[in-house]
Amino acid sequence: MDKHRRWTYSITKLVFWTTLFAGTVLFICFHSPPSDSPSVHHPNVKWGSPQWEKRVKYSARPRSGHFSVLVTGAAGFVGSHVSTALRRRGDGVVGLDNFNAYYDPSLKRARQTLLEQNGVFVIEGDINDNHLLKKLFDIVAFTHVMHLAAQAGVRYAMKNPGSYVHSNIAGLVSLFEACKSANPQPSIVWASSSSVYGLNSKVPFSEKDQTDQPASLYAATKKAGEEIAHTYNHIYGLSITGLRFFTVYGPWGRPDMAYFFFTKDMLKGKPISVFQGSNNKSVARDFTYIDDIVKGCLGALDTAEKSTGSGGKKKKDAQLRVFNLGNTSPVPVTKLVSILEKLLKVKAKINVLPLPRNGDVMFTHANISYARKEFGYKPTTDLQMGLQKFVNWYLDYYSISEKKNSW
Numbered sequence: 367m368d369k370h371r372r373w374t375y376s377i378t379k380l381v382f383w384t385t386l387f388a389g390t391v392l393f394i395c396f397h398s399p400p401s402d403s404p405s406v407h408h409p410n411v412k413w414g415s416p417q418w419e420k421r422v423k424y425s426a427r428p429r430s431g432h433f434s435v436l437v438t439g440a441a442g443f444v445g446s447h448v449s450t451a452l453r454r455r456g457d458g459v460v461g462l463d464n465f466n467a468y469y470d471p472s473l474k475r476a477r478q479t480l481l482e483q484n485g486v487f488v489i490e491g492d493i494n495d496n497h498l499l500k501k502l503f504d505i506v507a508f509t510h511v512m513h514l515a516a517q518a519g520v521r522y523a524m525k526n527p528g529s530y531v532h533s534n535i536a537g538l539v540s541l542f543e544a545c546k547s548a549n550p551q552p553s554i555v556w557a558s559s560s561s562v563y564g565l566n567s568k569v570p571f572s573e574k575d576q577t578d579q580p581a582s583l584y585a586a587t588k589k590a591g592e593e594i595a596h597t598y599n600h601i602y603g604l605s606i607t608g609l610r611f612f613t614v615y616g617p618w619g620r621p622d623m624a625y626f627f628f629t630k631d632m633l634k635g636k637p638i639s640v641f642q643g644s645n646n647k648s649v650a651r652d653f654t655y656i657d658d659i660v661k662g663c664l665g666a667l668d669t670a671e672k673s674t675g676s677g678g679k680k681k682k683d684a685q686l687r688v689f690n691l692g693n694t695s696p697v698p699v700t701k702l703v704s705i706l707e708k709l710l711k712v713k714a715k716i717n718v719l720p721l722p723r724n725g726d727v728m729f730t731h732a733n734i735s736y737a738r739k740e741f742g743y744k745p746t747t748d749l750q751m752g753l754q755k756f757v758n759w760y761l762d763y764y765s766i767s768e769k770k771n772s773w
């Protein structure tokens with residue numbers, strides 16, 4: 367071979383191998399297996415990449431006759447349970463969560479891992495990110511949005527008021543804007559709160575009762591959300607259902623809630639503070655078990671009518687509803703503590719404190735007859751049984767042996 371031919375041969379060889387290598391890389395990128403295959407669980411797939419879009423679309427794909435649902439707050443307590451239930455029955459589910467550090471983000475990541483194993487892709491992003499929301503509605507024709515992302519917690523509102531405005535007001539508006547512009551417009555079910563009843567003293571709380579005396583900024587932002595929902599329903603024909611949750615508890619729960627940190631502190635032998643009203647009156651809550659709440663969420667979703675707008679205009683009036691989702695039997699916080707003492711086999715060190723004026727109310731008690739009538743909502747788990755399930759999960763998740771229980 368002369369010098370020139372050898373040179374041409376080397377170049378041809380180089381081009382051949384480069385093309386083969388580039389082709390293989392492109393093939394891997396564009397023909398990766400579907401998102402719920404365990405081999406491709408990369409939570410950090412680049413936003414907006416073809417692989418990301420593919421995972422979003424795959425996760426959103428329902429079984430025939432089922433819904434395609436965007437669940438915000440999917441790595442949260444209620445969001446992770448609802449996403450799993452929807453996915454299990456055949457709905458396509460895409461999760462969205464900002465994984466903020468309000469409480470231990472590793473718990474949110476653990477929920478995300480479970481969701482991914484169940485075929486739910488959870489996108490890390492904020493509901494205030496208009497670009498992200500637009501992109502999601504551009505690539506998927508979601509039939510429903512289950513909006514559970516929020517800044518929760520009644521007492522924390524005094525420490526960080528801005529985060530309530532950011533998530534519960536600005537975030538809600540950003541989400542409604544995206545839904546109103548989507549084509550088709552989805553039906554929306556979202557989490558309001560029992561706290562909207564505020565200083566209401568008429569029991570049990572009915573959806574028709576007054577809700578204009580919120581006792582915390584948290585409650586005020588949820589009440590504002592209900593009014594904002596009215597506006598978007600009225601102007602744009604969005605079908606919107608608000609759910610007033612009553613102190614939801616259970617496995618995979620929120621560490622900022624009393625039943626959760628009482629358990630943690632009691633197991634460590636630390637004292638707990640139990641609030642009490644004036645004249646030694648007990649503070650009580652209508653504690654509601656997570657599985658009952660999930661049934662209520664699905665019932666609301668299944669009975670939600672379609673939105674009626676398109677192109678930013680409404681064609682006719684759309685559905686607007688608000689439901690209480692409670693347990694209907696308030697339990698004093700002192701009773702909650704005594705149930706935990708039995709289940710954990712420890713004596714609590716209790717400091718009784720006067721109910722602080724930081725947003726707490728004396729009691730909550732749900733009337734659930736409207737939800738029962740509309741979608742057969744009927745809670746079945748009492749506090750004793752529900753806490754037993756929570757404690758089983760807690761000891762298992764934090765790998766605490768029975769021996770340690772006798773601290």
Ligand SMILES: O=C(O)[C@H]1O[C@H](OP(=O)(O)OP(=O)(O)OC[C@H]2O[C@@H](n3ccc(=O)[nH]c3=O)[C@H](O)[C@@H]2O)[C@H](O)[C@@H](O)[C@H]1O
Pocket residue numbers: 518519520558559560561562611612613614622623624625639640641649650651699726727
């Ligand atoms: O239904 C709701 O809309 C809200 O429910 C929940 O709020 P709450 O009912 O206030 O739950 P949680 O903090 O567990 O306190 C429970 C009880 O323990 C008492 N409590 C609390 C703390 C303490 O140190 N001592 C004490 O006695 C306290 O006085 C109270 O009586 C959600 O957190 C909130 O996000 C929202 O969704």
